[in-house]
Amino acid sequence: MGKKNAKCEICEELEAVHICKICGRCVCSEHFNAKRRICVVCEESLCEICRKYLAIGSCTKCGRIVCEKCSRQLDPVRLVCILCYGK
Numbered sequence: 001m002g003k004k005n006a007k008c009e010i011c012e013e014l015e016a017v018h019i020c021k022i023c024g025r026c027v028c029s030e031h032f033n034a035k036r037r038i039c040v041v042c043e044e045s046l047c048e049i050c051r052k053y054l055a056i057g058s059c060t061k062c063g064r065i066v067c068e069k070c071s072r073q074l075d076p077v078r079l080v081c082i083l084c085y086g087k
Helices: 040-044
Strands: 071-073 079-081
Touching: none
Parallel strands: none
Antiparallel strands: 071 079
16 A cells, blocks of 8 residues: 555545555455455446446346446447347
């Protein structure tokens, strides 16, 4: 960590001891998934299909949050997940 005794960027209370590999947030152990090496904010924002990339929106048919690779754009506003596409 760059700054000694820096606070977690999520709770702003506990000491930040980890860096999220996706967003770069400095977070405490409570707000970090050590197995995935990501913060809880990124974990909650992951695509519900691949669980690899951050979601860009939600499927207009089923409501899943999905990333660009797991979705298809229907028009400038609406997208569907690859599981609902073509149904």
